[in-house]
Amino acid sequence: MDDEWAARMSSAEVNDPSQWWLLEVRSDSGDWAVAGLLQGNRQDAELGGAWVKNFGLVPEFRGRGLGRYLLTWALATFQAAGYQRVGLGADLDNVTNALSVYEAAGFQRLYTASRFSKQL
Secondary structure, eight states: OOHHHHHHHTSTTTOOGGGEEEEEEEOTTSSEEEEEEEEEEOTTGGGTEEEEEEEEEOGGGTTSSHHHHHHHHHHHHHHHTTOSEEEEOOOTTOSSSHHHHHHHTTOOOOOOOOOOOOOO
16 A cells, blocks of 8 residues: 555545534434444545545434435535535445435446455
């Protein structure tokens, strides 16, 4: 891994906490509970774009439209900040219906990548 790239990806310049959102909702018991999070960053800022680095919902809160809500909120906030595009990576075998959420929000697949691993 390129040291300069790694340092940039972990810098405050790229990882701005003002682009992280935590979604809290009332649980079935009536208490407030964390339902999901979306962590954006500015790794594509020089190209006019933001990036969704981490995005997920707690399993018990899936299927209620909360992921769509959180993603819509983040996209509106990115747009208000002047970003012209937003990227993200997705697991094509995701069983949580995430791909349909991304497609419904207007994301288009640019390419498909493979991941390799070796047990050490």
